[in-house]
Amino acid sequence: MKIGVLGAGQLGRMLALAGYPLANRFTFLDTTGHPSVGIGDVMIDTDQRHLDSFLASVDLVTYEFEHLPVSLVQAIEAERPVYPSSEAIRVCQNRAEEKALFDRLSIPTPAYRLVESAEALEAAARELGTPVVAKSVTEGYDGKGQAVLRDPTDAAEAWQRINHPRLIVESFVDFVREVSIIAVRGQDGQVVFYPMAENVHVDGILRYSLAPMPDLDEAVQHCADGYIRALLDELDYVGVLTLELFQCADGSLLANEMAPRVHNSGHWTMDGAVTSQFENHLRAIQGLPLGDTEALAPTCMVNVIGREPDSAEVLAIKHAHLHRYDKSERAGRKLGHINLVADNHAELLDKVRACAALVPDAPEVRFSFERG
Amino acid sequence: MKIGVLGAGQLGRMLALAGYPLANRFTFLDTTGHPSVGIGDVMIDTDQRHLDSFLASVDLVTYEFEHLPVSLVQAIEAERPVYPSSEAIRVCQNRAEEKALFDRLSIPTPAYRLVESAEALEAAARELGTPVVAKSVTEGYDGKGQAVLRDPTDAAEAWQRINHPRLIVESFVDFVREVSIIAVRGQDGQVVFYPMAENVHVDGILRYSLAPMPDLDEAVQHCADGYIRALLDELDYVGVLTLELFQCADGSLLANEMAPRVHNSGHWTMDGAVTSQFENHLRAIQGLPLGDTEALAPTCMVNVIGREPDSAEVLAIKHAHLHRYDKSERAGRKLGHINLVADNHAELLDKVRACAALVPDAPEVRFSFERG
Structure with missing residues (x-):
């Protein structure tokens, strides 16, 4: 199966790494002039002159970036299957459309x-x-x-x-923590849900995601499952969808925004879940059975932003998985992430502190469950 | 780090998939005219005319295939670091040299x-x-x-x-089972050992590897660790080394042969161990700390030989990981493998039977521990 990806950044790179073992081949269409994917075939197309040859080289199309002209995606849809659909892009790239959809499906928001x-x-x-x-x-x-x-x-x-x-x-929402739910819907309508993650942002950039959360009430996970299932079904969605939410002191959830793609807050699944979000996205868009989303162990993702840590120091941490995107350093740029896996949450927190000490500018972190 | 690989088959492919997250880039030198790696840069060089440009594009060299002219590897060693060294290739590609080494290190053989x-x-x-x-x-x-x-x-x-x-x-050895030990030695001489695997060959081709073995005496693992450590130290070896052995009824081990590379009997580590053999080989040759070799859960690798199973059927098995090499079908050809992971060995055996029913020509299997 030859898969075309709109966008050529780290999400496309990780999709490809998950897809080679499924015998997928990848062609990336970069519209920025600055692809960083470093794998597969890359077509740089800043003026839509290469769209035909891109389409000629792929069986189906997906994307790693939703801020694309809807008309472009619709034009591609006329030629090749596109998953998720242009409708998902249209809704997700406009906050007003997104809120209207949340309202229509009775998903509470601020x-x-x-x-x-x-x-x-x-x-x-x-x-x-x-x-x-x-x-x-x-x-x-x-x-x-x-x-x-x-x-x-x-x-x-x-x-x-x-x-x-x-x-x-x-x-403003008086929230206890920011969380996200990632779910996958197959071509046959089957839906699977990952355990929710607690996310820590600083200046609007994700720095940590931890899953599963030790103090998450099962009812809250079910509530989030219900919200995202409603979105998936309403959009007749195929692939991975991410919904970011605020959790309030009474446990309730308010939807913040959604992303029609694999998501930074799901990178923990690469080493912490039976099937990664990337593999499950590829399974879904190819009509293959979805993989098990169960967590293997408590996992925390630490983002590498702007400057790289020393690889040797990071890899000396037991059960640390380094994922570098092979990009040059630049302030605020996502350069990689580290997945830390532990037998229990106390051990995990020790690893997070040890890792944060190695990652340049990693902020201090206190997860919700540490605050009791 | 730009890594040159001699050989361009599935082992090189899986090395690259493990190396991209370490920000490695790969150039493969294929001397057969039929590369199947499908990833990275591939130089086809059947007459050694492109060796200089290969060397110019890489920082260090490793290999996925030991049946290479020693003189070629020695010539490369004069220009770039080669891990493992040409001495390891010289010994491993000649059964007489290999046996003499086993004898010298008091490693018993048939x-x-x-x-x-x-x-x-x-x-x-x-x-x-x-x-x-x-x-x-x-x-x-x-x-x-x-x-x-x-x-x-x-x-x-x-x-x-x-x-x-x-x-x-x-x-002929009256053995109970065929087993292998895989170990990794770093540039600093540190050695780590994977749990031994039980291997099932049919007509000289590996069909199944299972690890860890539920009935393996700890003393036997230590014995194998000692044998392979002696080999690694004697050869001042850097990277992954594999030693295949026969285990006799009294538990004793006899060395059969060794391979100076990542090995088919270690593919289970991709999904069944904390760090895969591929990542650990790359860590070793780059002077990075070695990763933990602990098994995560009972795992069995099922080889796909000659003809492909239906991907959808394989992926419907819970916690099955498909690894296709994206090669065309041909009798006897290694096309891929499936790693099955389970909570316990009884469940694992059920999955192995279910998977074998889907893989064309997969032989029936009875592992040693099933025979009581």
Whole structure:
């Protein structure tokens, strides 16, 4: 099976590494001019002149990046199967569409308003009660295009800074932790769910994901399973879908956003689950049976951002798995991650501290369950 | 780190899949004209004309195939580090050298004689007592260049059929099972050992490897560890070494042969051990700390030979990991393998039977521990 991937970054790289053992071959279509995938065939196509030869070389198409022109994906869909569909991209790349879908499926979210002027932004901030967070409805990624309003009078400055004609304004949520649920839906509609992960972001960039969580009520996992199943079924989705949520003090969940692809908060599955998110995405889009999503052991993913640690020091940690993306160092750039696996959560925390001491600029971390 | 690999088959492919996460890049030198690696850069060089450009593109060299001209490897050693060294290749590609090394290190082997004529072969068969097995001292691989003599008078025909100027003649061993030990030695001399595997061959081709063995006495593992450590230290070896042995009814071990590389009987480590043999080989040759060799769970590797099973049927088995080599079907050809992982050995055996039913021509298997 020859698989075409839109995008040529680390997610595509890890898809390919999971797909070679299934006898898949990969062609990546890079529209940025800066592919970093380092594996498979790469077509650099910044002007859509090579689309035909890309399509001629693949049996089906998937993507590692959802901020693609919907019209491009629709055009590809006319020629080859695309999983997940262009409809999933259309919804996921627009926060307003995404919220409307959550509302329609009765998936709770933080209170929000849509605004199209600085004045409307100020009014929304007053109505919701500050602080609020304002985000452009499109093209947000890793904390870009966002602003926090501490007071309604911050509206003018925030509006100018974000510089986008349509914003979504959300109440701050008094959450206990950020979590995510990753699920996979097959061509036959079968759905499997990974154990939820606790995620720690700093400045909008994911730094740690830990799964399974030792203090997660089974009912909360089931609740998240239900939310994501509703999304998958509604979109007639095929492949891996990620839903990020806030968990509140009473255990309840509020949906934050979703990503129609393999996700950084699922990288722990590469070494911590029976089947990785990457393999399961490939199984799904090829119509193969989905793999078991069970966790093998407590696992924590530590992201490597901006600067690389010394590989030898990291690999000296017992049961540490290093995943480098073979990219050059640059501030804020995702360069790799480390999966730490342990027999129990206490041992895992020791490894996380030891690893964080080796990773440049790794923030201190205290997971929710440590705070009792 | 840019790694050059001599050979471009499935072992090189799996080395590369393990090495990309370490930010390694791979160039394969194929001297057969038929590379099947399907990944990395491949140089086809049947006349040594591209050796210079191969060397210019790599930092260090390893190999996936030991039947290489020693002079070629020595020439490469003059330009780049080669791990394991040409001395390991020289010894391992010649059964007479290998036996002499076993003898020198007091590693027991089946009784043997070296012969250089049909008459000497007949005399050796008489002296050792038939049946005996005669093997060419060089270029044997997967059962080629071998003959069994049921009676000393079979010597003339066997001599003609093997058609090699020097043979090694060995007593048949009344063994309980065939086993192997895989160990890794780092540049600093550190050695780590994998749990031994029980191997089932049919017609000289490996069909199953199971590890850890539920009925293996710890003392036997220590004995094998000692044998392979002696070999590693004597050869000042860096990388993965495999030693195949016979285990007799009294538990004792007799060395059969060794391979200076990652080995088919270690493929179970990809899904059944903390660190795979492939990653550990790469760690060793780059001077990185060696990874933990502990088994995660009872694991059995099922080889796919000649014809492919249906991927969907294989992947429907819980905790089955499919590893296809993306080669075309041909009688006797290694096309892939399946790693089955289970919570206990009883469950593992059920999976092995279920899997064998799906793999074309998979022989029936009864492991030693099943026979009580």
